[in-house]
Amino acid sequence: xxxxxxxxxxxxxxxxxxxxxxxxxxxxxxxxxxxxxxxxxxxxxxxxxxxxxxxxxxxxxxxxxxxxxxxxxxxxxxxxxxxxxxxxxxxxxxxxxxxxxxxxxxxxxxxxxxxxxxxxxxxxxxxxxxxxxxxxxxxxxxxxxxxxxxxxxxxxxxxxxxxxxxxxxxxxxxxxxxxxxxxxxxxxxxxxxxxxxxxxxxxxxxxxxxxxxxxxxxxxxxxxxxxxxxxxxxxxxxxxxxxxxxxxxxxxxxxxxxxxxxxxxxxxxxxxxxxxxxxxxxxxxxxxxxxxxxxxxxxxxxxxxxxxxxxxxxxxxxxxxxxxxxxxxxxxxxxxxxxxxxxxxxxxxxxxxxxxx
Amino acid sequence: xxxxxxxxxxxxxxxxxxxxxxxxxxxxxxxxxxxxxxxxxxxxxxxxxxxxxxxxxxxxxxxxxxxxxxxxxxxxxxxxxxxxxxxxxxxxxxxxxxxxxxxxxxxxxxxxxxxxxxxxxxxxxxxxxxxxxxxxxxxxxxxxxxxxxxxxxxxxxxxxxxxxxxxxxxxxxxxxxxxxxxxxxxxxxxxxxxxxxxxxxxxxxxxxxxxxxxxxx
Numbered sequence: 001x002x003x004x005x006x007x008x009x010x011x012x013x014x015x016x017x018x019x020x021x022x023x024x025x026x027x028x029x030x031x032x033x034x035x036x037x038x039x040x041x042x043x044x045x046x047x048x049x050x051x052x053x054x055x056x057x058x059x060x061x062x063x064x065x066x067x068x069x070x071x072x073x074x075x076x077x078x079x080x081x082x083x084x085x086x087x088x089x090x091x092x093x094x095x096x097x098x099x100x101x102x103x104x105x106x107x108x109x110x111x112x113x114x115x116x117x118x119x120x121x122x123x124x125x126x127x128x129x130x131x132x133x134x135x136x137x138x139x140x141x142x143x144x145x146x147x148x149x150x151x152x153x154x155x156x157x158x159x160x161x162x163x164x165x166x167x168x169x170x171x172x173x174x175x176x177x178x179x180x181x182x183x184x185x186x187x188x189x190x191x192x193x194x195x196x197x198x199x200x201x202x203x204x205x206x207x208x209x210x211x212x213x214x215x216x217x218x219x220x221x222x223x224x225x226x227x228x229x230x231x232x233x234x235x236x237x238x239x240x241x242x243x244x245x246x247x248x249x250x251x252x253x254x255x256x257x258x259x260x261x262x263x264x265x266x267x268x269x270x271x272x273x274x275x276x277x278x279x280x281x282x283x284x285x286x287x288x289x290x291x292x293x294x295x296x297x298x299x300x301x302x303x304x305x306x307x308x309x310x311x312x313x314x315x316x317x318x319x320x321x322x323x324x325x326x327x328x329x330x331x332x333x334x335x336x337x338x339x340x341x342x343x344x345x346x347x348x349x350x351x352x353x354x355x356x357x
Numbered sequence: 358x359x360x361x362x363x364x365x366x367x368x369x370x371x372x373x374x375x376x377x378x379x380x381x382x383x384x385x386x387x388x389x390x391x392x393x394x395x396x397x398x399x400x401x402x403x404x405x406x407x408x409x410x411x412x413x414x415x416x417x418x419x420x421x422x423x424x425x426x427x428x429x430x431x432x433x434x435x436x437x438x439x440x441x442x443x444x445x446x447x448x449x450x451x452x453x454x455x456x457x458x459x460x461x462x463x464x465x466x467x468x469x470x471x472x473x474x475x476x477x478x479x480x481x482x483x484x485x486x487x488x489x490x491x492x493x494x495x496x497x498x499x500x501x502x503x504x505x506x507x508x509x510x511x512x513x514x515x516x517x518x519x520x521x522x523x524x525x526x527x528x529x530x531x532x533x534x535x536x537x538x539x540x541x542x543x544x545x546x547x548x549x550x551x552x553x554x555x556x557x558x559x560x561x562x563x564x565x566x567x568x569x570x571x572x573x574x
Contacts (some may be wrong), residue, residue: 114428230527244466263452270528272363305362307536313449316362316457317370323377323457330378334385342391 007209008047012032017235021046028206034225043209052209053108055147056090059140060167060176061122061153062131065158066092068280087203088116091135102136109116109150117187117208118151120179123160123167127175144182153187153214154179162190162221163300170304180221189214190221192273194297199278200226218299220300222272231294234276237261255291265309266293273298361528364535367507372539373457379546384554400571404564411564412557423425429487441475443513450499474517481510505549511537 007011011021024230025043029036029249045313076351081230087093089101089213096104102356108116122140126333148154156179159165164213167176178189191201204223215223232238240246240260247254260266268276273295275286293309308314358366401407418426444450448464455461464470485506488494515537519530545551552559567573 009532055538148462218564232527242467244464246448262448272533301362306365310448310453313453315369315453316366317373319370319373319457322370322374324373326378327381330381334382335388335389337382338391342389345391 005051006047007049007051010051028203037253040205042210044330046206049209052085053088053112054119055088055105055108055116055151056093056119056121057135057140057143057147058091059122059124059144059161060174061121061158061160061165063092063121064284065121066090068195070199080237085117098136099112105147108306109147113150117205118147120154120161121157123164123176123178124182125167125174125176127172132174142180144179148183148186151186153189153318154183155201155204156180156188156190156192156221158196158346159192159194159297159300159302162192165194166303168301174220187214189217190222192220192222192227192300193275194296194302196298197226197274197278197280200274218272222298226274227272227298228280229272229277231271231273231276231288233286235268236276237288252289261288261291264293264309265295265311267296267299267302267305267308267312268294269312271296271299271302298357359528359532361532361535364532364539364548368536368539376545380551380554383546383551387555388558395569397570399569401568404568407568408561408564409566412560415560428496429484431488432483435476436484439473439480440509440513442473443477443516446470446473466541473518474513476509477513479516481506481513491536504544507542507549508541508548513542539551 007348008021022039025046026036027297028034029039029042033123034042037097054328086108094101094104094251098349122133124140124144125129126141130141133140135143156162160167160176161179164172164176164178167174168178180190190277191204194201200223200275203226204215207213207223207225215225218224218227220227235241237260239257241262244255245257246263247259248263249255262269266288268288275294276288279286279289295308296305299305306314310316321354388536389404414439418430442465445454445468446465450463451464485503488498488506512534514531515534519527519534522530525531525533541550545553
């Protein structure tokens with residue numbers, strides 16, 4: 001639950017130095033494309049911020065985001081920030097279970113009505129009476145609507161919550177859909193990826209704590225500061241793309257030399273995310289740096305956009321049968337037309353010979 | 358479905374179906390059409406050699422036509438070579454052709470492709486201006502000549518815009534580029550752009566016709 005200590009007080013209690021705190025504020029400002037003049041404002045706002053209540057709902061998902069957040073940054077500024085929100089309901093992290101957990105959720109909602117943040121992780125099934133996922137006797141939709149009603153804002157974390165993700169992938173057997181499809185009367189912020197980068201959610205949270213509003217979003221509801229540029233545009237392998245140097249297989253000379261993975265299906269050119277800049281595991285690496293092309297996991301319906309190992313320019317159509325059929329039909333009609341024309345000309349010639357006049 | 362999904366999926370499939378259907382229809386229809394019966398006495402009965410020669414002699418103009426044809430010949434070469442470089446030597450294009458044909462070859466660096474694209478566009482504009490200004494070209498041009506230039510230039514322009522992320526985000530520009538290529542695919546078999554396929558049989562036929570009449574051309 002929320003208490004009276006400010007974020008600054010709690011960070012100092014955790015042993016964070018002033019220098020470390022200012023470094024985090026500068027990094028946050030930089031990441032979110034804010035001018036340096038905003039750093040003191042961020043620091044002042046974070047210093048005074050009371051830890052907000054956060055209710056975290058997990059629906060059709062794999063807990064990948066929680067895994068990512070808890071395992072990759074420990075202990076870092078991001079995790080400290082997360083320690084200092086009041087995470088009042090989270091299936092994986094909370095100690096309470098059963099009725100106790102639900103009571104904690106209801107109490108947090110009542111105490112912070114209109115002020116708490118709702119974080120949603122996972123898609124929401126809609127088919128067959130929404131029976132495919134339920135918590136404490138409530139369908140996912142019922143719980144989402146109930147909690148969203150008193151939320152200040154909703155953060156859809158992960159591609160499943162943001163765009164439906166894997167549960168929504170064709171043929172979508174559970175009729176899965178995404179948060180912004182269902183919640184239209186509250187500000188909804190999408191933090192997609194499979195899973196998202198921890199610093200993206202902590203940066204977004206810092207923005208909310210600092211300014212009391214959600215950051216500027218792109219047309220897909222993502223914070224522009226983190227999703228404003230494509231992986232390809234910020235990729236360290238981009239010079240190889242420009243020079244026409246590509247890995248042909250995952251173990252050839254080009255792959256060993258770190259050449260571009262476009263031919264191996266990298267979807268970096270059409271994927272917007274911060275992977276190439278913030279990276280993972282405390283800035284250690286990201287999928288392309290580890291030798292695998294981007295699969296486009298922060299984009300809607302990425303699972304249904306063709307093979308992960310098919311180059312972007314190859315399209316998603318299956319060509320052979322349809323083209324063969326079309327070519328065959330064209331040739332057949334061409335033969336028929338030519339034969340018909342010949343026949344008519346022959347008839348005309350015969351008539352001409354019979355009656356030249 | 359996003360615009361890019363549409364362009365990469367169903368639109369691409371249907372444009373290819375129309376391309377292959379139309380191309381085979383026209384090619385087979387023309388090649389199997391009954392030959393013109395010429396009842397005149399031939400001056401040269403064996404026309405094969407001249408027919409083959411004409412396929413190649415038309416790559417360059419006769420010296421006496423230099424003044425009137427040098428500019429358009431050079432511009433034509435610039436446009437065709439530039440277009441061939443862009444279409445056949447840009448790696449993403451090679452991958453697409455490879456999916457259709459199973460064939461693969463090496464590409465060129467992107468800077469070179471951009472240069473070739475710029476030359477192609479400049480040449481197309483020059484050809485269009487000439488078509489608009491030259492009285493003879495005005496007299497023999499119809500709407501389709503202008504359309505053919507537009508449909509040829511549009512994929513080059515949109516491709517370069519996509520590469521440079523001009524005015525829009527890359528996925529949108531890429532979708533527009535692919536759609537412009539699909540427009541080319543759909544129009545190609547039915548308009549004058551089909552000369553890209555018919556130029557050899559057409560020159561061959563012309564060579565045979567002239568040879569039979571004793572014309573050295």
